[in-house]
Amino acid sequence: MAAGGTSDIQQFKANYGIEALEYWMDLSNNYTKLILPGGFPFPIEVVIDRSGKIVYTANNYSAGAALKAAHDAL
């Protein structure tokens, strides 16, 4: 999500075993609301459950942890 066209995205897709992503741009600087204390701005990863609640946030791409959080939310 947000921005695109970089090798980061290719790496992300490979790690997660997915073919396509829907790309959105964060022109409103929403990401500033998601930076954990002391964390770096990017990368940011968030898992949102069916009720709209955040169930996982991280300042890295940890496929195993994020996918577990997503599966737990299903």
Next chain:
Amino acid sequence: MACSGGESGSALTAPPIPEGDDNVMALGSVGIAEGALYNDIAISGRHIYGCTGSVGIRVVKIQNDFSLKTVVESADVPEGKGCRTITTAPDGTLYVGGQLSGTGSWVGRLPADASGEIAKHITLADVQVQSLTATKTHVIAAAGDKGLVIFKRSKGSLVEESALSFGFDQAMSTAVWQDKILVADGLSGVAVVNFADSSAPAIEKHFNSYGTARRIQVQGDVAYVASVAGGVSAFDLTAANPYPPMAYWGTHSSSVDLALDDAGHVFVANFDDVSILDASSLLESPDDAELTLIGTERAETPAGLNPRVVAVEHAFGAVFAAEWSGIWSYVVAQDRLAPDIHLTKSALDFGMVTSSKKGKGILFQNLGTEDLTLTSVTVDHPLFTAEADPSTLAPGEKGLLEIVFQPENSDPVETYLTLVTNDPDEGEVRIPISANSSKYLQVGQVFDKDGGLIYTEHATGNEVTVQQKYAGDVVILAYFGSS
């Protein structure tokens, strides 16, 4: 999307040019009900018809002094999620479209009587109408990945005549040139559709454009394309392959709509502002053509909020722009030169600071036509220092504002960065700064409960929220930094 003379259009003379030094000036504005947003505008006669997301259609009168007055607060639209797009036919009749609450869209006819009442509408299943273009005989709906739907105008009704569903990326808008329909086709650039037989349109070819092609307008044999997160490109339609463009202007924001006048100006709804380009060289010396920025005007929004200018029109020598929260009228004084400050951020949050010192930067640019000088850069709090380098910028140049926070403890701080400049209409700019506040979203909180976290779809330029698009689903959201 378009404007027309229509009824009583001749009563207005040229707009007044206020005293002062600025070259783009606001003449009037009207707001909107809290929580509602403008999506699009069209002009017929002396009225602006505004498409809103939740209060239907609003009608605004252009007064003799070019100030604006709301005459209809909220006119109903067919069942669904408000109104997305509106356009004016050459005879002044308006056509308007929106999304149904399930899948599908509606398209309706709106008489130019300032009532805002839709006379008749039809529905389209499984199609999301992105924009409409009306000619004397037809209404063309750009329908995203479903291509085009073409209606014949028949005795006040719309009759579906043909559709072209394949071969498009995201049909976002159209313009008619000779017997062709030109389609701003998202990431696929511009599609040229043979429309000689309106019952059997066919794609002839595509040519590239920069970025995501969202809106297109034609003047003579030149097509102007506004691109999301790109800018404006001008293409020679008589060339066998119009790409690369005759001229290109790279935006400082995101170009989502555009309008043209007969004097060689391009008016751009540029999210952060309305930008005015001089395109006269395209008419005078096409081989050496340029799109040159004359000036910008940022709609006033509460401190810390980015404006979102989403639609622009030109009529009666003035510019009319829809920002999410209001409609504005502007006049351009092209013989004046003026500095014009643009900042890459409208607020600064340091987050939780655990180190003894933390710095952050904001890029600033002079989008004007004279030197910009920052005479003072201050933060209203002793724990912050701020510096601008350089403090004077020639037109087009960029500089860096560096703000440093040296906390004494973990107490939250909220203050303002204040810039004093020689920009005629932004002589003082205030930017909210916060630090050590717990404003970040945490596990257990609702991600965008009020729909406040708004993003822009790369493929279409449309505004979306996670809530709108994926409510009820599990979502993995990954942010990548762009370079």
